[in-house]
Amino acid sequence: DAGVIQSPRHEVTEMGQEVTLRCKPISGHNSLFWYRQTMMRGLELLIYFNNNVPIDDSGMPEDRFSAKMPNASFSTLKIQPSEPRDSAVYFCASSRMYGYTFGSGTRLTVV
Amino acid sequence: EDQVTQSPEALRLQEGESSSLNCSYTVSGLRGLFWYRQDPGKGPEFLFTLYSAGEEKEKERLKATLTKKESFLHITAPKPEDSATYLCAVQARRNFGNEKLTFGTGTRLTIIP
Numbered sequence: 001d002a003g004v005i006q007s008p009r010h011e012v013t014e015m016g017q018e019v020t021l022r023c024k025p026i027s028g029h030n031s032l033f034w035y036r037q038t039m040m041r042g043l044e045l046l047i048y049f050n051n052n053v054p055i056d057d058s059g060m061p062e063d064r065f066s067a068k069m070p071n072a073s074f075s076t077l078k079i080q081p082s083e084p085r086d087s088a089v090y091f092c093a094s095s096r097m098y099g100y101t102f103g104s105g106t107r108l109t110v111v
Numbered sequence: 112e113d114q115v116t117q118s119p120e121a122l123r124l125q126e127g128e129s130s131s132l133n134c135s136y137t138v139s140g141l142r143g144l145f146w147y148r149q150d151p152g153k154g155p156e157f158l159f160t161l162y163s164a165g166e167e168k169e170k171e172r173l174k175a176t177l178t179k180k181e182s183f184l185h186i187t188a189p190k191p192e193d194s195a196t197y198l199c200a201v202q203a204r205r206n207f208g209n210e211k212l213t214f215g216t217g218t219r220l221t222i223i224p
Contacts, residue, residue, distance in 0.1 A: 004154075033211060042216035043155075043198065056211060091154050100145070100212060102154030 002026075004103035006092050012109045018080040021106045024073055025094030033093040033100070034067055034077050043091070049075065061086075082110045113138045117199050117215035124189055125223050132184040132218045134199030142204035144182050145212060146175050149196045158197075189222045196220070 005024040013019050025032050033048040047057040049069045057067070064083070069075040079086055087110050093102040116135045124130055136144065143162050147155035159168045161177040168175050172193060174185045184197055196219045200212040 043214040045211045
């Protein structure tokens with residue numbers, strides 16, 4: 001079991017550019033969660049999917065953020081256009097029932 | 112709205128000095144309370160899930176307890192390798208399927224040799 005795989009590990013981009021973060025959940029897990037972590041606000045849920053269907057996207061900051069889960073083994077989080085305040089660590093987690101497994105995160109820096 | 116408050120924000124202990132971390136929560140129907148450990152540059156790593164008041168779970172030097180309003184993570188005779196940020200999260204019993212976790216901001220624990 002390779003765990004939850006996120007890419008890239010680090011991303012540095014200029015303000016206004018499009019950023020795409022990727023996540024491969026654990027095989028057999030039917031729920032996928034995108035979290036954002038900052039020093040000030042800790043871990044915040046952005047969006048989560050059950051069986052590839054978005055269930056709650058109330059944490060998505062604004063229309064610049066979008067997420068997709070085209071199949072059970074892949075999800076993307078896109079920011080367009082990116083802004084410096086989007087700088088954070090973005091985590092993906094997957095779950096089958098009660099156990100949540102997190103990926104190693106993508107550290108995003110927008111300059 | 113579900114809320115989780117952890118205290119203290121940071122804690123420094125001498126090696127072998129036992130202590131407790133606190134997690135206070137409000138949730139409309141608790142399905143589970145989770146404790147995670149997070150090391151710098153890594154994702155949170157699962158430690159425990161507690162489901163009902165009075166429940167306790169142990170793992171090595173850690174013991175987690177749960178009441179109707181709070182949870183404690185007791186650390187007995189800690190070692191430097193226990194240094195990490197400890198996160199508490201709650202899951203509400205709302206939907207049949209999986210429900211999101213709401214996290215506290217964590218306690219940063221440092222064990223001094």
